[in-house]
Amino acid sequence: MAYLGGKKMRIATLSIGDELLCGQVTDTNAGVIAAALLDNGLRVQRHMAVGDNELDIMEALTDLHRNCDVIIATGGLGPTVDDMTTHAVARATGRRLVVSEEARGHVQRMTEQMGIGSILTSPLADKQVMLPTKTTLIHNPTGTACGFHLIHNNCYMFFMPGVPSEMQLMLVDAVIPFLIERLPRRREIVCCRFNVFGPREAEVDELLRGIARPSSGLSLGICVGYPGMQITLRAEADSREESEALLAPSVSAVRRRLGAWLCSEGDETLAGKVAGLFRSRDQTLALAESCTGGMIAQMVTAVAGSSQYFQEGAITYSNTAKMRQLGVPFDLLNQHGAVSAEVATAMSRGIRAAAGSDVGLAVTGIAGPEGGTEEKPVGTVYISLSDGQGDCCRRYSFRGSREQIRIMTAWTALDRLRRHLQGTVVG
Amino acid sequence: MAYLGGKKMRIATLSIGDELLCGQVTDTNAGVIAAALLDNGLRVQRHMAVGDNELDIMEALTDLHRNCDVIIATGGLGPTVDDMTTHAVARATGRRLVVSEEARGHVQRMTEQMGIGSILTSPLADKQVMLPTKTTLIHNPTGTACGFHLIHNNCYMFFMPGVPSEMQLMLVDAVIPFLIERLPRRREIVCCRFNVFGPREAEVDELLRGIARPSSGLSLGICVGYPGMQITLRAEADSREESEALLAPSVSAVRRRLGAWLCSEGDETLAGKVAGLFRSRDQTLALAESCTGGMIAQMVTAVAGSSQYFQEGAITYSNTAKMRQLGVPFDLLNQHGAVSAEVATAMSRGIRAAAGSDVGLAVTGIAGPEGGTEEKPVGTVYISLSDGQGDCCRRYSFRGSREQIRIMTAWTALDRLRRHLQGTVVG
Numbered sequence: 001m002a003y004l005g006g007k008k009m010r011i012a013t014l015s016i017g018d019e020l021l022c023g024q025v026t027d028t029n030a031g032v033i034a035a036a037l038l039d040n041g042l043r044v045q046r047h048m049a050v051g052d053n054e055l056d057i058m059e060a061l062t063d064l065h066r067n068c069d070v071i072i073a074t075g076g077l078g079p080t081v082d083d084m085t086t087h088a089v090a091r092a093t094g095r096r097l098v099v100s101e102e103a104r105g106h107v108q109r110m111t112e113q114m115g116i117g118s119i120l121t122s123p124l125a126d127k128q129v130m131l132p133t134k135t136t137l138i139h140n141p142t143g144t145a146c147g148f149h150l151i152h153n154n155c156y157m158f159f160m161p162g163v164p165s166e167m168q169l170m171l172v173d174a175v176i177p178f179l180i181e182r183l184p185r186r187r188e189i190v191c192c193r194f195n196v197f198g199p200r201e202a203e204v205d206e207l208l209r210g211i212a213r214p215s216s217g218l219s220l221g222i223c224v225g226y227p228g229m230q231i232t233l234r235a236e237a238d239s240r241e242e243s244e245a246l247l248a249p250s251v252s253a254v255r256r257r258l259g260a261w262l263c264s265e266g267d268e269t270l271a272g273k274v275a276g277l278f279r280s281r282d283q284t285l286a287l288a289e290s291c292t293g294g295m296i297a298q299m300v301t302a303v304a305g306s307s308q309y310f311q312e313g314a315i316t317y318s319n320t321a322k323m324r325q326l327g328v329p330f331d332l333l334n335q336h337g338a339v340s341a342e343v344a345t346a347m348s349r350g351i352r353a354a355a356g357s358d359v360g361l362a363v364t365g366i367a368g369p370e371g372g373t374e375e376k377p378v379g380t381v382y383i384s385l386s387d388g389q390g391d392c393c394r395r396y397s398f399r400g401s402r403e404q405i406r407i408m409t410a411w412t413a414l415d416r417l418r419r420h421l422q423g424t425v426v427g
Numbered sequence: 428m429a430y431l432g433g434k435k436m437r438i439a440t441l442s443i444g445d446e447l448l449c450g451q452v453t454d455t456n457a458g459v460i461a462a463a464l465l466d467n468g469l470r471v472q473r474h475m476a477v478g479d480n481e482l483d484i485m486e487a488l489t490d491l492h493r494n495c496d497v498i499i500a501t502g503g504l505g506p507t508v509d510d511m512t513t514h515a516v517a518r519a520t521g522r523r524l525v526v527s528e529e530a531r532g533h534v535q536r537m538t539e540q541m542g543i544g545s546i547l548t549s550p551l552a553d554k555q556v557m558l559p560t561k562t563t564l565i566h567n568p569t570g571t572a573c574g575f576h577l578i579h580n581n582c583y584m585f586f587m588p589g590v591p592s593e594m595q596l597m598l599v600d601a602v603i604p605f606l607i608e609r610l611p612r613r614r615e616i617v618c619c620r621f622n623v624f625g626p627r628e629a630e631v632d633e634l635l636r637g638i639a640r641p642s643s644g645l646s647l648g649i650c651v652g653y654p655g656m657q658i659t660l661r662a663e664a665d666s667r668e669e670s671e672a673l674l675a676p677s678v679s680a681v682r683r684r685l686g687a688w689l690c691s692e693g694d695e696t697l698a699g700k701v702a703g704l705f706r707s708r709d710q711t712l713a714l715a716e717s718c719t720g721g722m723i724a725q726m727v728t729a730v731a732g733s734s735q736y737f738q739e740g741a742i743t744y745s746n747t748a749k750m751r752q753l754g755v756p757f758d759l760l761n762q763h764g765a766v767s768a769e770v771a772t773a774m775s776r777g778i779r780a781a782a783g784s785d786v787g788l789a790v791t792g793i794a795g796p797e798g799g800t801e802e803k804p805v806g807t808v809y810i811s812l813s814d815g816q817g818d819c820c821r822r823y824s825f826r827g828s829r830e831q832i833r834i835m836t837a838w839t840a841l842d843r844l845r846r847h848l849q850g851t852v853v854g
């Protein structure tokens with residue numbers, strides 16, 4: 001506790017492994033550690049990644065230790081020659097490497113348990129039982145590689161294997177409790193996430209101005225994804241009750257201000273929200289897709305239990321399929337073209353009638369890169385929705401690549417369903 | 428060029444954004460940059476991520492610039508208050524912020540093009556036209572945020588927006604050519620990428636043993652994705668001719684050894700390969716999907732020009748739809764259940780007959796998490812392929828989440844089409 005001197009704990013994560021710097025493998029450990037710490041009121045200030053190179057690891061530790069109170073490192077503790085972490089730590093902190101009887105016992109037990117008895121007879125295995133002096137072992141309940149931690153110039157350093165499942169257990173069992181115990185003052189954090197589709201970042205920023213009051217412990221983060229956006233409201237106080245009391249009024253305010261832009265909250269996807277709305281209204285859906293080629297149905301059926309409301313989909317790429325599956329009249333196709341409000345409406349009516357569903361949704365458009373005309377350029381899309389009351393068809397102009405146009409079409413179509421069911425179809 | 432002093436170029440990447448340190452968003456930019464550089468013979472030595480905090484960004488730049496010759500940074504160039512990068516760069520490098528007429532012109536043109544004319548009237552927009560002195564603008568062809576680069580104490584620094592699609596264009600158009608020109612000794616690298624679906628990493632490793640000869644400049648990388656795997660063969664020599672001569676015999680060897688596992692090469696996807704095979708044989712396809720709910724059709728139609736061979740798809744989630752759209756007899760559904768070889772075969776025959784296509788492909792299965800039985804547990808899937816010669820239906824048992832089972836089913840179905848058309852359907 002002394003080392004903190006009452007200051008905020010500055011935490012860094014360090015991922016070690018050549019594969020992380022080749023674009024081959026995405027580093028998920030850093031995110032998992034950051035999220036787990038945040039749930040406990042601890043914030044990662046800096047993340048670093050280096051390859052399996054002794055000098056690079058040493059430099060990284062030296063740099064991080066200059067700015068941070070805590071370093072949580074993963075990777076490079078395996079038995080093979082390219083696992084360098086333990087050596088680098090010993091050199092960077094001026095310690096000798098010695099055989100740890102505790103580590104030897106662990107490796108022996110684990111190899112017996114895992115039925116890979118030969119590992120201890122190999123010279124490589126020696127690596128996993130050598131630890132720097134004056135370190136404390138971190139038990140790894142599911143693998144042979146022990147973790148360890150040490151204090152160097154008032155900096156707490158933790159080293160864990162890079163295997164995500166092993167690392168996560170050790171993080172939760174050992175690292176986080178250790179840190180929390182040493183926190184000068186435990187802060188309780190509660191979050192609420194809002195998923196938004198439609199507005200630009202600047203619009204949301206404008207809309208939510210004044211909600212965050214960092215001095216009072218209330219912060220707001222906007223994360224622009226594609227094509228949606230995620231807004232996180234986070235309250236931080238001394239007790240969970242205080243945090244929740246701080247959060248609640250702002251949650252209402254964010255909901256009110258976002259209005260119809262708000263698709264869903266927390267982990268719920270747009271398709272999940274639509275599923276809930278259909279089920280709660282006991283209504284059914286059928287889809288007719290042209291340019292999205294099944295993307296909407298795929299999003300709908302990604303939600304478990306979607307068969308309760310989703311009846312069927314028709315991917316009618318050819319005109320023949322539009323006529324046969326959906327009953328679109330030949331004259332309509334001939335007169336207005338497959339990409340037209342008339343055909344889109346006939347499609348949504350047709351699939352609704354064929355499937356006998358409450359709602360029929362249809363899309364037809366030009367995803368490109370070929371097929372555009374002056375009157376209907378690439379990105380022209382019609383989305384039509386039919387129910388017992390009537391039809392509603394709208395024209396859109398999307399930009400971007402074929403894939404982006406398809407994604408925008410699919411999201412817009414699902415969002416139309418959401419707004420329709422919520423009764424908030426707006427201009 | 429002088430700054431390199433004949434040494435290896437030490438390159439760092441820096442990702443800027445609060446969302447990266449909260450576990451909300453996985454940082455894909457770092458991997459994309461590393462992979463693109465590697466294709467050009469440049470290796471990233473260190474990666475760092477910090478939040479949208481002026482002091483943290485300044486510290487990161489100072490630390491990286493101590494060890495590295497090149498810093499490639501992304502993020503924090505947007506118009507909102509939490510975008511801090513430009514300010515931090517100016518302070519860290521001791522420069523003033525001035526209005527860049529070039530940037531202003533760019534923002535104006537882009538907002539006009541994108542039809543969001545109001546942005547320049549907002550005070551936030553001013554941020555995007557201010558750049559540190561003595562910087563060169565990096566053109567962003569698809570977004571409002573300009574990038575810029577500068578030289579500070581012999582360190583080349585590049586700053587680009589964090590939006591992946593924008594960043595990638597700028598990286599390839601501006602950053603990489605700039606670096607390559609300044610490399611002390613240009614090594615010519617040629618690569619060949621092989622996309623594989625089916626075998627485990629250890630099998631591929633075994634299969635390709637001895638192909639890589641690092642001492643001769645020939646290296647092999649295996650990147651395990653999901654559900655496919657990517658193998659990159661890379662030859663490095665003083666001239667392009669030498670590199671190509673080094674690569675060619677090994678490309679043949681890899682092709683031969685991978686055999687039927689090899690789905691496609693380079694940027695071609697599995698669906699792209701299937702499209703080429705259908706078109707070259709002048710055949711047509713129709714799909715009937717149950718558990719994949721449109722995922723196969725969506726993959727097929729992601730390929731531009733797929734309408735030339737893909738006629739239509741039926742997403743028959745309900746039994747009613749299977750009967751009406753595909754003509755599956757009620758007795759068959761009643762006797763064997765919707766997830767059975769009999770129904771799968773009736774589906775692939777049915778869609779082929781209805782669409783009048785050369786090939787009909789159908790899948791039916793239990794994606795879970797509910798719906799499994801002892802006899803047919805979650806993950807049980809039937810894939811059936813019908814053509815003029817007959818039907819071929821096989822049962823599969825996939826593991827994992829609902830989404831994983833759907834992805835494995837869709838990939839396996841497309842790979843069945845590929846092998847069928849290539850005439851290499853194997854046990």
